[in-house]
Amino acid sequence: MSAILDIQHVTRRFAGLIAVNDVSFTLQPGEILGVIGPNGAGKTTLISLISGTLAPTSGDILFEGKSLLGMPAYRRARLGIGRTFQIMRPFPGLSVLDNVAVGALFGHGEQAKLAQARERARAQLDFVGLGRNVDQRADELGGPGRKRLELAKALAMQPKVLLCDEVMAGLNHVEIDEVIEVIGKVRGEGISILVIEHVIKAIKSLSDRLLVLHHGEKIADGAPDDVLSNAAVVEAYLGKRRA
Amino acid sequence: MKALRIILILAAVAILALVPWFGSDVLIQFGINALLLAVLAQGWNIIGGYTGYASFGNSVFYGLGSYGVAIAMVQWNLPFYFGLGFGVVLAVVFAILLGIPVLRLRGHYFAIATLALAQVMSAIVSNVALAGRNIGLVLPPLNNDPLFYELSLGLLVVATLTIYWLTRSRFGFGLIAIRENEEGAAVMGVNTTLYKTLAFALSGIFSALAGGIHAYWITFLDPESAFDISLNVKMIIMAVFGGPGTILGPIVGAFSLSAISEVLSSEVTSIAGLFFGVVVVAAVVLMPRGLADMLRRFRKTGWRYFSENIRAHRI
Numbered sequence: 001m002s003a004i005l006d007i008q009h010v011t012r013r014f015a016g017l018i019a020v021n022d023v024s025f026t027l028q029p030g031e032i033l034g035v036i037g038p039n040g041a042g043k044t045t046l047i048s049l050i051s052g053t054l055a056p057t058s059g060d061i062l063f064e065g066k067s068l069l070g071m072p073a074y075r076r077a078r079l080g081i082g083r084t085f086q087i088m089r090p091f092p093g094l095s096v097l098d099n100v101a102v103g104a105l106f107g108h109g110e111q112a113k114l115a116q117a118r119e120r121a122r123a124q125l126d127f128v129g130l131g132r133n134v135d136q137r138a139d140e141l142g143g144p145g146r147k148r149l150e151l152a153k154a155l156a157m158q159p160k161v162l163l164c165d166e167v168m169a170g171l172n173h174v175e176i177d178e179v180i181e182v183i184g185k186v187r188g189e190g191i192s193i194l195v196i197e198h199v200i201k202a203i204k205s206l207s208d209r210l211l212v213l214h215h216g217e218k219i220a221d222g223a224p225d226d227v228l229s230n231a232a233v234v235e236a237y238l239g240k241r242r243a
Numbered sequence: 244m245k246a247l248r249i250i251l252i253l254a255a256v257a258i259l260a261l262v263p264w265f266g267s268d269v270l271i272q273f274g275i276n277a278l279l280l281a282v283l284a285q286g287w288n289i290i291g292g293y294t295g296y297a298s299f300g301n302s303v304f305y306g307l308g309s310y311g312v313a314i315a316m317v318q319w320n321l322p323f324y325f326g327l328g329f330g331v332v333l334a335v336v337f338a339i340l341l342g343i344p345v346l347r348l349r350g351h352y353f354a355i356a357t358l359a360l361a362q363v364m365s366a367i368v369s370n371v372a373l374a375g376r377n378i379g380l381v382l383p384p385l386n387n388d389p390l391f392y393e394l395s396l397g398l399l400v401v402a403t404l405t406i407y408w409l410t411r412s413r414f415g416f417g418l419i420a421i422r423e424n425e426e427g428a429a430v431m432g433v434n435t436t437l438y439k440t441l442a443f444a445l446s447g448i449f450s451a452l453a454g455g456i457h458a459y460w461i462t463f464l465d466p467e468s469a470f471d472i473s474l475n476v477k478m479i480i481m482a483v484f485g486g487p488g489t490i491l492g493p494i495v496g497a498f499s500l501s502a503i504s505e506v507l508s509s510e511v512t513s514i515a516g517l518f519f520g521v522v523v524v525a526a527v528v529l530m531p532r533g534l535a536d537m538l539r540r541f542r543k544t545g546w547r548y549f550s551e552n553i554r555a556h557r558i
Contacts, residue, residue, distance in 0.1 A: 051430050077432035091423030093488075102420045105413050106432030114411055157431060 002065060004029045004161055004192045005050065010059030012045055019045040021216040022059070027161065032183070032193045034207030034224070036200065038236060041213040043196045044086055047163045050194075051083040052076045063161070080108040082159030084150035086166040086196075092139035096130060097121050099138050099149060100156045107157020121156055128152045128182055144175050151179070155186065162186060164195045168202055176202050204228065212236065259396055263389035271388045273505060275460060278395035279453045281497035283474070284481040285402040286449035291479065292487030293409060294442040295422030296346065299475050300357035301450045303364050306469035307333040308451030309458035310368065313380040316459070318373055323385075327455040334451035338444035346439040349425070358472070365470040379465030382458060391460045398456065399494065402449045406490050418442050422488070484526050486535025495534050528553060 003026035012020040020042040027033050035043050048054040050061055052073035061068045068076055082103075091099050100121035104112050112120060125131050128148045133141060141149060147167050154162055164183070168176050180202055187193055197203040203210070203224075210227040212220040214236040220227045227233055263271055283305065290298045311330020315321040321329075345356045369377040409415030417438045420428035429435050458464050478497075485496025503522055508515040529549045530537040541548050 053426060053430060072434075072436075073429040074432050074434045077430055083430050085427070089424045089427035091420055091427065093423055094419065098416070102416055102428070102433070103431050105416055106420075108432070111413070114413065114416070153427075153431065 003027060003062075004064055005194070006062035006065075007046075007050070008060045008062065010046075010049060010056045010061060012042075012049055012054060013057045018216050020049065020056075020213075023213070023216070023218050024059075025211055025218065025221055027192050027194055029192055030187065030190055031209065032187055032195060032207050034203040034210045035194060035196045035213060036198070036203060036210060037213035040215075042216040043213055044165055045216075046213070047083055047165050047194070047196065050076075050163060051081055074106075077106070077157060077159075078108055080158075080160035081163065082107065082154035082157045082161070083163040084147075084154050084165050084167055086169065088146045088150050090138035090141075090146060090149055090153075092137070094138055095134065096125065096136050096138055096141065096149060097134040100124055100152045103153045103156030104158075108160065109158035117156075121152070124152045124156045127155070127185070129178060143170050144172075147171065147179070148182075151182065159191060162191050162193045164193065164197075166196055166198060168197055168199050180206055200228070256396075256400060260393065263392050268388065271392050273501070275388065275392050275395050277498055277501040278392070278399050279457055280477065280481060280501055281494045282395065282399050282402050282449055282453040283478040284485070284493035284497045285399065285406060286446045286453070287475075287478045288406060288446075288482050288487060288489075288493045289409070289418075289449075290442050290446040292482055292489070292493070293406075293415065293422060294418045294439060296349075296439065296443075297354045297479070298357050298443070298446065299354055299472065299479075300341070300345070300360040301446060301478060302470055302472055302475035303337065303360045304334040304447035304450035305454035305457075305474060306361070306364060306368070306466075306471075307337060307447075308454030309464050309469045310374055310380075311451065312455040312458045313375075313382055313464055314373055316382055317375075317380045323455075323459055326459075327452060330451045330455045331448050334447035335444045338447040339440055342440040342443040343436070346436070346443060361470045361472045361475065365466040368466045368470070375465075377466055379463060382462040382464075384462045385459065388460075391456060394456050395453075398449070398452055403490065403494065405445070405449075410490060414438070414441070419488075480523055483533060484523070486533030489533070489535040492533050492535035499534070 005027035007023060007025050010020055010023050011018065023046065035046065037043055045054065049056050052068065052071060063079060063081065091102065097118055101114070101117040104117035104120040105114070122134060125134055128151050130145060130148050130152060133145060138149060151167055168179050171179065176199060183193060183195065183206060195203060195206060207224055209222065210224045211218060212227060212233050219232045219236060220230045262274055266274065283301065287298065287301050290296050308330035311333050312323060312326035315326030315329050316323060341360065345353065348356050368374045374380065409418065417428065417433045420431065420433055421435055421438060425435055481496040481500050482493040484500055485494065486492025504515065504519050507518045511518060529552055531552060537548060544551065
C-alpha cells in the first residue's frame with residue numbers, strides 16, 4: 001500500500017526560528033493520523049506546508065506519489081487536499097450555506113453548478129450537525145458552530161485528504177464526542193485524515209497512529225498507547241521527572 | 244414578489260429610455276453624466292464591492308478608454324466603435340500587466356499603489372505624440388445627445404446584468420470568497436491571482452467604455468481630465484453610498500448623488516462642494532453600509548437603524 005501523503009525531511013525556518021525541523025512521516029489511505037505536541041511545536045506550520053499556504057525551506061511533500069513543491073494552494077485543493085483552520089476563516093458576510101457551497105464549487109471532484117453546489121452544501125451541513133443554521137450568516141455562529149462550519153467547508157471539497165487543525169479546541173465534552181463521531185464517519189467514506197489536537201483523550205480514541213512533535217522535531221511515531229507511554233513524550237508534556 | 248421586482252425594473256429602464264423623447268436638453272445632458280457615472284460605479288463595484296479591493300486605478304481605465312476612441316478617430320480616421328474596442332483592449336492589457344504585481348498587495352497598500360497609477364499615466368501620455376502630448380486631442384463633433392444617452396443607458400444595463408450574473412455564478416462566488424477571506428478562498432480551490440486579475444480587467448472594460456463614450460460626447464480630452472483621480476473618488480463614493488457588493492446599490496448611489504450635486508450647484512453655487520461633503524459625511528456616519536443595507540434593515544429596525552450605526556462606530 002503506497003502512502004497518500006509522504007512527508008520527506010521537511011524543514012521550515014522563520015528567520016532564526018526553526019518551526020519544523022527535518023520531519024518525515026507518511027499518511028496511509030484511509031488512516032487517521034493524530035499529531036500532538038506542546039504549543040509552538042510546529043503542528044499548524046506542518047498543515048500549512050501540506051496545504052500550500054507556506055512553502056518548506058527544504059524537503060519534499062508527495063501527494064499520491066507526486067511532489068507538491070511549488071504548487072499553489074488552490075491547485076492542491078483541487079487535487080484533493082482539504083484543510084480546516086485553527087483560527088477559523090469563515091466567509092463572514094456569506095450565509096452558512098454559501099460558505100460551504102464555495103467548497104463544492106471549487107474543490108476536488110466534478111465542478112458543480114451553483115444549485116447543485118448548494119444542494120451538496122446542505123447535505124454536508126446536515127452531516128456535521130449544522131442543518132438548522134443554513135440561512136444564518138457565518139459571523140452569527142458561535143465558536144462551536146464555526147468549528148463545525150470549518151469541517152463542512154473542507155468536506156464539501158470532497159477531499160481525499162482532510163487536514164484538521166484543532167477542530168475540537170474550545171468544545172465541551174458532548175460536542176467533542178459529536179465531532180469524533182463525525183470524523184469517524186468521514187473516515188468511513190475512505191478519506192485519509194490528519195488531526196492536530198490538544199485534547200489527548202479525544203485524539204487517542206480517534207487515531208490509528210500518533211505522531212509527536214516537540215520544538216519542530218518528530219520525537220515519536222507509532223501506536224497511540226505506545227507513544228503516550230514513551231518517556232520522551234511524557235517529558236515533553238510534563239517536564240523532566242526529578243530523580 | 245420576484246416577478247413584481249422584474250416588472251418594476253423593466254418599467255424603470257423603459258422610462259429612462261424614453262427620457263430623450265420628452266426631456267429637455269439639460270435633462271438629457273444631466274442624464275448622460277449620471278448614467279456614465281453609474282457605469283463607473285458599477286465597474287468599481289466589481290473590483291471594490293465584490294472582490295474587496297478598493298481600487299483607485301479605475302480612472303486609468305477610464306482615461307485609456309477615452310484615448311482609445313480619440314486616437315482611433317483623430318489619428319487613424321477610424322469609426323467610433325473601433326475606438327471603443329481599442330480602448331477596451333488597452334484597458335485589459337493594462338489590467339493584466341499592472342494587476343498581477345499590484346493585486347498582490349492587500350488593503351491600504353493596494354489602494355495606495357493604485358492611487359499612483361493615474362498620476363503616472365497622465366505623465367506618460369503627456370509625452371506621447373500619438374496622444375497629442377499635453378495639449379490633448381479634439382474629436383470630430385457629433386451633435387446627437389439622444390444617441391449618447393441611449394448608448395450610456397445600454398452600457399449601464401449590460402454592466403448591471405454582468406453583476407447580476409456574478410451573484411449567481413461560480414466566478415462571482417470566487418470573487419466574494421476572496422473578499423471575505425482570501426487565504427480561506429485559496430485553500431478551498433479558488434485561483435485567487437487569476438480571479439482578481441479577471442475582476443480588475445472586467446472592472447476596467449466598463450470604465451473604458453464609459454470613458455470612450457464620454458470622450459466622443461465632450462469631443463475634447465487632455466491628460467489632466469482623462470486621468471482625473473477625483474473621478475475615481477467619485478465612483479467610490481457613489482458605489483459606497485448606494486451599497487457596495489449589491490446589484491443595484493451603485494446605480495442608486497450614482498443617480499441620487501448626481502441629483503444632489505446638481506441641485507446644490509444650482510442653488511448654492513460657490514459652496515456646493517462643501518454641502519456635498521456634508522452629505523457624504525452624514526451618509527457614512529448614518530449608513531456606513533450604504534443605501535441598500537439601510538432599505539433592507541429600515542423596515543425591521545426603524546429609526547433606530549441610524550442611532551445604532553452612530554453607536555457602533557464611535558471612537
